[in-house]
Amino acid sequence: MSTTSEEALRAEVRSWLEANWDPERELVAWRNLLIDAGWGAPTWPNRWYGRDLSPELAQVVDQEIRRVGAVGVARAGPRSLAQAVLLAHGSDGQKEQFLRRSLTGEDTWCQLFSEPGSGSDPAGATTRADFRDGRWVVSGQKLWTTSAHHADWGLLLARTDWDKLKHQGLSYFLIDMRQPGVEVQPLRQMNGHASFNQVFFTDAEVAADHLVGERGGGWAVATTTLMHERRGFDSFGAGAGPTDVRPGRTHAQASAEAATALEPYVWYPQRTGRVDLVLEGARASGKLDDPVVRQEIAKLLSLAKSVEWTARRARAAQAAGRPPGPEGSLGKLAASLIARAAARVHTQIAGADAMLTGADGPLEGLIAEILVSTPAISIAGGTDEIQRNIIAERVLRMPKEPSPDLDRPFRDVPRSVAT
């Protein structure tokens, strides 16, 4: 990054913000100003609201926006997946229709990939889209759809050709979620939260020009989505919620938006096992003096530390320009080990109180929420078993699993759910 361009950029953003930022402006109007100036999504192409800036220079823009306490554009959650997919694969008409409204926050998005019959195997989707009378007609069921209940639009992976091979019969659509053929039901989890939905399609319609990419080319587009999802996976649940609420109408509207977007993730810190609570909890309950519990705590802390150091090794190797070693592929599996060990230790520390939840339970029910949330970590975003296959096949170069789903038309592939 050259210093002069960085300084010039900083000065330009700064004077623009001085002239335009007003915390009493209506949120969408403010974001439209940001977008028109190119400061909303500065890494995007000039043609589409951006300035073609490098990610490093874009940080300068973010810093300046944060420095004056201004609100940025809407980039969080499944909306960011829609933006990435549209930029990479969308037609000009689709970009025109959706990109700006996604940045202003006027449109909310959800991702419709997983199904009851395809969890680890999203390419096994059996929701069908048939082309009839100049439009696509969609029927089937999606699952694990975050935020579907307030989404305006959905990113849909559906099967358009049953006589082709599994990955070649899929197409990718932008579907209007606010229509009669779409029914959204919240899916209650074992921890009582309902972060996800099931979505039922009964002859729902998709306009012909809302097919993304080619018919039968849906898997490549889905891969883009999944890549972005993995990259953003950790950051979704990271924040404890909307940050400091500042005065002004723009901030009030933005924090209401953030609260809605983050609501599904409020329990996410608990699914990691909350190692940070262990020592204090053990001290408070007196279990820190129990040599058996001390051993388990020490095992857990050692595991958590060595996982952290392994991640830092991976980042250091990357920063040094070395080819990625095995240490980079292990984090997901390691997180499961930590969560399970932490749940075990929290139980030992709580003793009989581990049977109690809510206000009667330790830490006002927080420990109970940990105990009933940790099973999610070894499933969401790729099960431990899938992770082990990936490590074995891609890192250790062991033989791939047999694939009886890849050598025949999808119509003939054995499935557990009738379609």
Added chain:
Amino acid sequence: MQFSFTSEQEELRSVLRRYFEDTSPTSTVRRLMETERGWDAADWRGLHDQIGLGGVHVPEAYGGLGLGFVELGIVVEEMGRALVCSPFFASSVLATTAILNAADETQKAEFLPKLASGETVATLAFAEPNGRWDVEGVGMTARPGGGRYRLDGVKSFVLDGASADLFIVLARAPGSQGSQGLSLFTVRRDAPGLTVQPLAALDPTRKLARLAFEGVEADLLGEPEGAAAPFARTLAQACAMLASEMVGGAERLRESALEYASLRMQFGRLISSFQSMKHKQADMLLEVELAKSAAYYAAAAADDDAADFPAVAHLAKAMASDTYLQTAIHTIQIHGGIGFTWDNDTHLWFKRAKSSEVFLGDAAWHRERMIQTWAA
């Protein structure tokens, strides 16, 4: 804190790997482990003269290379990988580190150059037949007289004790307890009143001895009754280094298990194609990488004298103890019946994993030490 090796350090590793592949094939390990002393004098000279591994972490003023624990960790990791039969850990790690931590300038100038050149082979004698790794377990007494001391008592589990020329011995003032009254001494192998008895070690690549002292004359090393702190530091640094040695062995085992599974056919297919094998290998990779991260961190923390040292040395040794043995168990299991035979090499590393699991304290003992620091 350093989280990746420099290119010089990577170069050191690859030079050592090639050298030990050449000089320490398992045929050599098997030959040397059947001998009483367990190592070969010509190999020991080669280590110093050919690749200059003398005094890795000894300052250049005392004839060393002036490097740190990260480099020393790389050396012992590669030695652990190749199961090199050598008094390196006893002399160049344990005894040399004790002298660096405890000795005064005159004593350093006296001992370190000869240790760095390999001319003297020394070892550290601190544990006793009670098998405790803390200083509370030290019962050997040191009585002053005539400017020297007389040592009485028994040291055990002394690494390469039957082949060392010089012993660094931990003893206490009569009547003292705990970490009080502890001093370090040097004793020559031929000192009158010293009886050296080789022990039958489960791991034949790592020789152990028992030393009986009856009024043995000894010279003080460092401050009188001031050994508690330098000795604790020595032990923590040694644990970080042993953890490095152990993860070297664990990684070699993991690779050998993968190699075998990639050759062995059963039911008309490679056993590496079974998902049970793939998942076991993925778990082994995760465990070994985590233990490596801990060992590398501990070595870097030793060099930086970081605030979380020695807790992280305890952590690294505990992780290495569990991981090395578990990896050895998996490796035998993956080999099946052949893995239980004497001709298969896996048991050589299995036995090293077992002896290293306990040497300098087992996993539970180190975890307790670690939590004492972190819960304080």
